[in-house]
Amino acid sequence: MIATEYLLSLFVLWTVTVFIQYIFKRSGKKPAGYCPPPSPPALPLIGHLHLLNPxxxxGFHALSTKYGPLLYLRFGTYPAVLVSSAPLATEIFKALDVHFASRIQSPFGENLLFGSSTSFFNAPYGDYWKFMKKICTTELLGTRQMKKLKEC
Structure with missing residues (x-):
């Protein structure tokens, strides 16, 4: 009796999850020209986590040999692109260098660290980040400062 109720509740939960994902996929607006790389089949909640080895x-090597050198993967709700070819990775980093230079803004940093604008490590790539990098490499990690730290 309890097992059938448990199975019935799991089935209802799975059905509702698939239905909600179907609605959000239909209502989400994609930008013009949006075409992600090919992707292996994914499960509704965990995405492609079931395809990975311990x-x-x-696991990444097995996926790249089966599906090709460029893949779109989803780990839970986080999208990722798997590039397993060195020439292809070089081309991507040359063309999209600015996109890879910035870090993802997390809500953790916004609430706990008083906003991301005050932090050098979470700052988006730009003039502020370049200036702070120059200051850190010359003043904090320069030879004069290293000699002072070595003497202590």
């Missing part, structure tokens, strides 16, 4: 690089 050793991550072996």
């Amino acid at each position: 050793v991550a690089y072996k």
